[in-house]
Amino acid sequence: MTTQQLTNQIKKKQSFLCIGLDVDLNKIPKYLLKEEDPIFAFNKAIIDATHHLCVAYKPNTAFYEAYGLKGWKALEKTINYLNENHPEIYTIADAKRGDIGNTSTMYAKAFFEDLGFDSVTVAPYMGKDSVEPFLAFEDKHTILLALTSNQGAFDFQTKSVDGIELYKQVLETSKTWKSSENLMYVVGATKAEYLANIRKIVPDSFLLVPGVGAQGGNLQDVCKYGMNDSIGLLINSSRGIIYASQDETFAQAAAKKAEDLQMQMKAELKRHSK
Amino acid sequence: MTTQQLTNQIKKKQSFLCIGLDVDLNKIPKYLLKEEDPIFAFNKAIIDATHHLCVAYKPNTAFYEAYGLKGWKALEKTINYLNENHPEIYTIADAKRGDIGNTSTMYAKAFFEDLGFDSVTVAPYMGKDSVEPFLAFEDKHTILLALTSNQGAFDFQTKSVDGIELYKQVLETSKTWKSSENLMYVVGATKAEYLANIRKIVPDSFLLVPGVGAQGGNLQDVCKYGMNDSIGLLINSSRGIIYASQDETFAQAAAKKAEDLQMQMKAELKRHSK
Numbered sequence: 433m434t435t436q437q438l439t440n441q442i443k444k445k446q447s448f449l450c451i452g453l454d455v456d457l458n459k460i461p462k463y464l465l466k467e468e469d470p471i472f473a474f475n476k477a478i479i480d481a482t483h484h485l486c487v488a489y490k491p492n493t494a495f496y497e498a499y500g501l502k503g504w505k506a507l508e509k510t511i512n513y514l515n516e517n518h519p520e521i522y523t524i525a526d527a528k529r530g531d532i533g534n535t536s537t538m539y540a541k542a543f544f545e546d547l548g549f550d551s552v553t554v555a556p557y558m559g560k561d562s563v564e565p566f567l568a569f570e571d572k573h574t575i576l577l578a579l580t581s582n583q584g585a586f587d588f589q590t591k592s593v594d595g596i597e598l599y600k601q602v603l604e605t606s607k608t609w610k611s612s613e614n615l616m617y618v619v620g621a622t623k624a625e626y627l628a629n630i631r632k633i634v635p636d637s638f639l640l641v642p643g644v645g646a647q648g649g650n651l652q653d654v655c656k657y658g659m660n661d662s663i664g665l666l667i668n669s670s671r672g673i674i675y676a677s678q679d680e681t682f683a684q685a686a687a688k689k690a691e692d693l694q695m696q697m698k699a700e701l702k703r704h705s706k
Numbered sequence: 707m708t709t710q711q712l713t714n715q716i717k718k719k720q721s722f723l724c725i726g727l728d729v730d731l732n733k734i735p736k737y738l739l740k741e742e743d744p745i746f747a748f749n750k751a752i753i754d755a756t757h758h759l760c761v762a763y764k765p766n767t768a769f770y771e772a773y774g775l776k777g778w779k780a781l782e783k784t785i786n787y788l789n790e791n792h793p794e795i796y797t798i799a800d801a802k803r804g805d806i807g808n809t810s811t812m813y814a815k816a817f818f819e820d821l822g823f824d825s826v827t828v829a830p831y832m833g834k835d836s837v838e839p840f841l842a843f844e845d846k847h848t849i850l851l852a853l854t855s856n857q858g859a860f861d862f863q864t865k866s867v868d869g870i871e872l873y874k875q876v877l878e879t880s881k882t883w884k885s886s887e888n889l890m891y892v893v894g895a896t897k898a899e900y901l902a903n904i905r906k907i908v909p910d911s912f913l914l915v916p917g918v919g920a921q922g923g924n925l926q927d928v929c930k931y932g933m934n935d936s937i938g939l940l941i942n943s944s945r946g947i948i949y950a951s952q953d954e955t956f957a958q959a960a961a962k963k964a965e966d967l968q969m970q971m972k973a974e975l976k977r978h979s980k
Contacts, residue, residue, distance in 0.1 A: 454809070494805055494812035500820045504778045528805055530829065531768055532856045535728070538768035546774045555804065555829045557851055559858020577831055582806045584833020587879055593865045593872065605861055 433550050439662045441487045446698040450488035452670025454495045459675050471506035481683035483518050485690040490524040511547050525549040536565035544572045556602045567611040581620025581643030603633040621649020627657035645672025655700040707824050713936045715761045720972040724762035726944025728769045733949050735956050745780035755957035757792050759964040764798040785821050799823040810839040818846045830876045841885035855894025855917030877907040895923020901931035919946025929974040
């Protein structure tokens, strides 16, 4: 999917919501555990109830790998279900990968070709030749970690590197890489005050913004400082939506939470006249 | 496995060789493709032929994920085969993971509990709360990326952060984290000249050193600057060993390459009187 198509979907649905499918078997309704594939059953119900309210889904691979083969199978079924039934939905493998060149190529094949995701999150620590193999895939996006939503972001990301914070160095440097037009960036909603400066470096890039909801980020601040002419934002909520209820009403409860966010996003789009 | 047990194995086998099991179906002998599980068949043959010459195996998860469910199954079979038949061998999941706290816990469970690896490689970009969930597992090790073997290491890792190179900041800072005694570090063999300074910061830690062989690192230099009283080195070779031959002799050819390295390591242990 191109970013233009993504922007079109956002305007059509009046939503730039991404729903994180981080399925923890200890947190889903107990009765689902009787299903042959509880993880997929949970995801399917969430997708069926919320797909008209969001433009993207983001399974975090950790939650699938933790269940071994069954987990990987549930991830495959989930992405296949999305691609078959909702091809207009943007899909993100939140995998935070990155390795030397030939190995990154294998990861890129895993997520873009074998699983058929539109994008994958990648860590920048190993530099250019660890990221370019992902960028080489046409019509796919590489979402580079820039400034993450957690407290640990202050350990290295905000430290001054040759006079400029590391996350800014990552933004500036990555713009020079081959096929950098395929880049998006992760910026935590808990760091909204940084967004104005980030937009000076990457005015046109889409930003994936986690941290609204359970982690305490503010939607209005993110829009104020982060929205651009193409909207340029995907705001993710995971736990705040998918675990809204733990009984039979979980999918409707999730839809209600998603709708709350979508209504706020609609208001923001109106405020910014998009 | 404790580091003391690992050191004992190194002294017993006169080897600190780690063999990287990075299986690419385009590079293994053609006749193996007829097997039900070619990846495991290849790994099993390599392990059977080389286990007496090395102290560790390191599957890189990218090469398994690229083949989807079949790949993940082959990874499971490989680690189970190692744990059942060679419990004295140290195992490393080269996964380069790292995420916010609750997510890193899921990754740690995946590799330490579900798959039963002794250790996992982790990227430091997201800081303390992304790494400590891995460190919380007793008798397991977290191998943090410090200075990697690729060219991209110079993009960020060697840049000066508040007057000290980023990889040194990673070493210094990580020492203050909870259960930091469970840390090891990745330092590329292609950066051997940096090892003397690295040893000043982490004199006692084990270092996982890739890059000897295909990537051009020098074994003698790594030992000169990197060896400590507990040896403290695991030197990895992947392609240089496992793809030594592409015909029926591949396992013996791999053993020959492994033996060449083991003999060099024996000489180094003698030179340093270990």
